Amino acid sequence: MTHTPPPTPDNTAVAAGHGVAIDGAGVPVLDVDDVTRSYPGEPPIQALREVNLRIGQGELVGVVGPSGSGKTTLLQLMGTLDRPTSGRLRITGLDVATMADEDVAYLRATRIGFIFQQFFLAEHAKVLDNVADGLLYAGIPLKQRRERALDALELVGLAERLHARPTQLSGGQRQRVAIARALVGEPAIVLADEPTGNLDQATGQSILALIDQLHQAGSTIVVITHDHAIAERMPRKVEIIDGHIVADTGPAADTDPRRRALAGPPTHEPQTASGSPVREEPS
Amino acid sequence: MTATATLSRRRLQLSDLTRLSTVGLRTRKLRTGLSALGIAIGVGAIVAVLGLSASSQSGLLAEINQLGTNLLTVSNGQSFGGGTAELPTSAPGMIGRISGVQQAQSTGAVAGANAFRTPYIPSVDTNGLTVQAASLDLLPVLAATVAQGHYLNAGTAQEPVVVLGAAAAELLGIDRIYPGERIWVGGQWFYVAGILKPAVLASAIDSSVLIGYPAAQKYLGFDGHPSIVYLRAKNDRVNVVDNLLAATANPENPSGVSVSQPSSALVAQADAKSALNGLFLGLGAVALLVGAVGVANIMIISVLERRSEIGLRRALGATKGHIRTQFLAEAVLLGLLGGTVGVALGAAATAVYAHTKHWATVIPTEAWAGGIAASLIIGAIAGLIPALRAARLSPTQALWSV
Secondary structure (H helix, E strand, C coil): CCCCCCCCHHHHHCCCCCCCCCCCCCCCCEEEEEEEEEECCCCCEEEEEEEEEEECCCCEEEEECCCCCCHHHHHHHHCCCCCCCEEEEEECCEEHHHCCHHHHHHHHHHHEEEECCCCCCCCCCCHHHHHHHHHHHHCCCHHHHHHHHHHHHHHCCCHHHCCCCHHHCCHHHHHHHHHHHHHCCCCCEEEEECCCCCCCHHHHHHHHHHHHHHHHCCCCEEEEECCHHHHHCCCEEEEEECCEEEEECCCCCCCCHHHHHHHCCCCCCCCCCCCCCCCCCCC | CCCCCCCCCCCCCHHHHHHHHHHHHHHCHHHHHHHHHHHHHHHHHHHHHHHHHHHHHHHHHHHHHHHCCCEEEEEECECCCCCECCCCCCHHHHHHCCCCEEEEEEEEECCCCCEECCCCCCCCCCCCCEEEEECCCHHHHHCCCEEEECCCCCCHHHCCEEEECHHHHHHHCCCCCCCCCEEEECCEEEEEEEEECCCCCCHHHHCEEEEEHHHHHHHHCCCCCCCEEEEEECHHHHHHHHHHHHHHHCCCCHHHEEEECHHHHHHHHHHCCCHHHHHHHHHHHHHHHHHHHHHHHHHHHHHHHCHHHHHHHHHCCCCHHHHHHHHHHHHHHHHHHHHHHHHHHHHHHHHHHHHHHCCCCCCCHHHHHHHHHHHHHHHHHHHHHHHHHHHHCCHHHHHHCC
8 A cells, every 4th residue: 555645634534444424624533521420429439520532533642640540431431331420422423421322332333442451352262253243233244244354353463363262372462353353343433441551561562563553544542551651652642630631732733744644545444564654663 | 424324223143143142151061061951850851751651651552452442341230239239141142142242251250269379378368369260262352362371162161270360370379380280279179271461451350260161160169140241342333332231231130230341441541640740740840940040040150250251242332132132042042952952861761761661652742842942931031130130230340340
């Protein structure tokens, strides 16, 4: 694949290959608007307080905070696995609060990808089927699910291990499988919860490099971490403490070289590792 | 395409549901086998009990049919005075002349005569044996056969010669006939000519010592009155003949005659459920109940163990309904597995036992179909609560509190 030079900013609005069109004027992929989440108790525990966060198409955001800061709660809310106590949350413009549970589930099936610290792979199933299960609830027939899983595995560099079981893979490979599963549905946003938390330093670096590469290819990714070093390397860093966002570097300027990939022609697939001119992250 | 495009709800395809619901069963085979075992034992016991009962019944009915259902017996009943109403000596002959009667034969109890192995046995030890005068063509009418030796013939019927019923031979301790074998009947020696096989249609013959009419009159002072007339009627005339018998046998006192059809009594007996059946069915039901509790237990454990899988599936877009359906289907499959194995076990047990008894193997439809249906329902009931719990599990708790 080749890249054309960045044309007009309008092109960045085209959600290439994600099945969701965002209008150029900037309906954010994710819009957290004055969201509070409190848990019942005496007194109620406020995990998040009036949080505002807009994440646009193609952004790579690192959300950093210490344990108990509310970053996991934020991820759960952004992932629609939990609902805010007050405030509004929109995914690709859809207001989650007004949707029925089944519709929210379908939203997750088609527009949100998750990457977890513990991978959560099915040990009895082959790598290919683990990834294909990412589309199970999107109503796509098995044959297509497997075809798309194959593409996603190529993207993360595991096309050779389609028929291996997760137990036969290293930690880094397992996380790559999990990333492929998150990407297989070409979601509007990928949420990663401490994606390197269970990996050693070097492997963690290679996973972060992969995330970078996916971002360059156009994916919108939010990485939750407690590690400032990881957040620092993201184009946008959001710091959260005690349920408040205390710092937000804001959307990266379009001049950021790593955003250029977004300006490429609409494609159905993000760049593969081999054919892409993106920089290879040293691990 | 716009951002407000309607989100459609998707149901799982059957093939996907099948794959999902077997995941837990395939990955934990030993546990699956053990928890299905309870249901298998219950269904197996029920199928085996019903199958054995049906097979033995069909075996008995086949035997009865082979022996013929057209045998009727006429026996002396009670007189008004309370004593025995003797059948006239002419009764067998008269009955034989009824249209539709193929053959009539008789036996007559010889009053006061008892049979012993030797003269030295105390006279009170009669073993419950009866001495009966018997007509010469009795065996074909009873569909009875000789196990050893010969039945009475025109010659031996005149002489002190006996033929022993199967039970009588056993009680007297005679299992083989030697030349010169004899027993002590009514104060003198009688030679043993033959031993009969058990007579299914006339069990009274089994415990009888049979001698010829002439010999009974000559040696034992028998009065010649028959006590039971056995007759075969044409199959289509059985009822007609039945109605005429009492009056024909004893025209002076028809009410002192009792008429019966031994095969119908046996059929009724075959139809009657064994009391043990109820016991074993009850045990089977208890095993099923225990099996159901086992399945429910295993499913609840499975839900607890698979919290992260449930959470992941929710994150991948599964609705509560998807999760519920998956676990419910798994429990139903577990029940079905147990039920199928149980039916196979029960059928195998029935087949083996029926084979040793030379019966046809009969597994009633309600037994195997009922067994499968019961196991499905049990699986569904046992899986209901675990499935509801799985569906209720909040995805955040399932994924973040491992």
